[in-house]
Amino acid sequence: MSNRYAVVLAAGQGTRMKSKLYKVLHPVCGKPMVQHVVDQLKGLDLNELITVVGFGAEQVQEQVGGDSRYVVQEEQLGTGHAVLQADDMLADKEGTTVVVCGDTPLLTRATLQKLLDHHEAEQAKATILTAHAQDPFGYGRVIRSGNGQVERIVEQKDASEGEQAIQEINTGTYCFDNEALFNALKNVSNDNVQEEYYLPDVIEILKNEAETVSAYQTDNFSESLGVNDRVALAKAEKLMKQRINEQHMRNGVTLIDPDQTYISPDVQIGEDVIIYPGCVLEGDTKVENDVILGPHSTIKNCHIGAETVVKQSVAAESRIGERVQIGPFAHIRPQSDLSDDVKIGNFVEVKKASFGEGSKASHLSYIGDAKVGQGVNIGCGTITVNYDGQNKFLTTIExxxxxxxxxxxxxxxxxxxxxxxxxxxxxxxxxxxxxxxxARSRQTNKEGYANKLKANKKD
Incomplete structure (x- = not known):
């Protein structure tokens, strides 16, 4: 297998999003779009992954972190110009480079793998990932010759009326022979309506040099969805939610109403888990077998043990043991650790507290900054008074x-x-x-005093 590289295009501002948040950082099912793309690419056994950043560069680098190296596109002069920014890192290397847009969160590792395999099997200099679109408006069209060979790609704004009728579209994802790519990029012109350097023009340049240009058509058009505005973002959210939920249901999870259940991509769920409508599971959450969640519970970055029941409650950044009963209307705040067989009842808030096995706080309590032992019973309305206005202090209940x-x-x-x-x-x-x-005041009863109060009211 040849060396493999990837370039993620993430430099565009995304003005159509009309947002302060940089476009590729908008989340789909709780994860930024660019992170979806990077996570899929990481499964391809790459030698190197490079992300091209521009607007919001620091935020993108903070999100993706050490999973990528970075180059900056100071001026947004088109996709071809963006890839060219990686010239110093990649131009002299042999192998295959896959180029992916950072706003295509639905693209899967399986499709990328098929694209790479097809490209290398065809010994092509370039391979385009294409799809059939019922409504191709806005996409670049794949122009083929009479014998079906790829000739070029024409963008929507530059397409003739006949070309606009073509339904095979360019998804914006490509494989290239790395050296051929960077040699061709130096010859790309900006002689077009937008006065930009288009990456698809590399296809026509390679064809004119009699190089092999191939195409791999995915049978899943939804993967090609590029997110440029809030409407497309909502579509991506819906499609991703359906994909995630279907996978969990096929793996033995019961979703009472999948349309009203929101599960982030990295959540792990065991078998025979039942999730009621309105639940949101986010981040690095793991749910073991036979758990019951909901309705309308929100779980984020938690590990929930087997046979636990959570009803209409919120939990974050915490470990919850087996056979724990939580809710309804409980709040498990970060750094809490609930051991097996614990009960946290209605309107109980727990924060940075540990509960030993079998302990319970059944209702209307706040237990914060506390270490609670085994078999403890905490009565209704109990408060750990942990804050003096400057510092937090520990309560220990043995x-x-x-x-x-x-x-x-x-x-x-x-x-x-x-x-x-x-x-x-x-x-x-x-x-x-x-x-x-x-520790309470001694009770004092004043006989007949109520009658005196009533008399004073009459006067």
Whole structure:
């Protein structure tokens, strides 16, 4: 196998998006478009991947990181000019270069692999990835000779009426013999309506040199979708969602209503998981077997253990064990760690807290910056008072402790193993193991006082 390189075109501003956000950073199913492209290319065993950046260069580099090297296109003078910016890195290397636009998030590794294999099998100097479009408006048309050979590509704005009727379109993805590519780019002209240097003109140059130019037509037109405005972005989102959801369903996941379920591309889900409508699963999330999620739960960057049930709740950046019960209407905030058989009930907020096995906070509590042992019961309305206005402090509740309803635990404080905190207490000193701590005002009853108050109201 020859050396393989890739160039990602990500320098355009994307004015039709009408957005402060650089075009290729707009997300599709929670992942920026350019990251979708790079992730698919990474599976091709490349020797080198280069991203051409321009507007928003720093943001793109921050997103893609070390997965690519970068060159800057200072002036946006067309796709041919963009690829030429990689001349110093690639021009003298032997092998195959695949060129992909950074706004084509639906393109798959499988299609790219077939394109490369076809190109190398044909020993072509250039191979175009084409598709059949029912409505080809806006796409470059593939012009073939009478015997079916590729002659050239003509852009929409430069196409004649007859050429505009052609339905085989250029997807904007190519394979080239690397040396032939950069030699031809030096001869590309900007003599066209846009006064730009078009990468497709390389095809005509190679043909005029009697080189072999081939085409591989994908049977999935949707992969060719380039996102230039919000309408296309919505189409890409819908198509990507359908692709992701179908894959999970074929792998043993039950989606009650796939049209109302949103799963990011990197989410991993086990078998016999049931996901109800309105759920959103994002980022680096892993869901083990037999979990039930939803309805209307949002999970981001979490690991959820087997047989856990999450109802109408939000969880982020946390580890959730097996057979855990969460919700409805709970909030698991970042850096939380819930062990097996924990219960976090309705309107409970957990932040940067660990819960040992079998512990529970069943309702209406805030547990933040806390270390909760095993078998702990936290009563309704309990608050870990963790913040003094400048610093956060730790609350420690040891194994088998019982915290009565409406208690305030003023950190830093420790409730010892097996200790009891009486309902309504404000605890600001450590509670010894097996002790009962009562920290509330003594009740005083004033007999008949209510009648006196009522009399005063009448006056």
């Amino acid at each position: 194994d088998d402790a019982f915290i009565g309803c409406n208690s305030n635990l003023v950190a830093p404080v420790t409730v010892g193993k097996g200790a009891y905190v009486a309902a309504g207490s404000t605890i600001n000193q450590d509670v010894p193991a097996e002790a009962l701590s009562i």
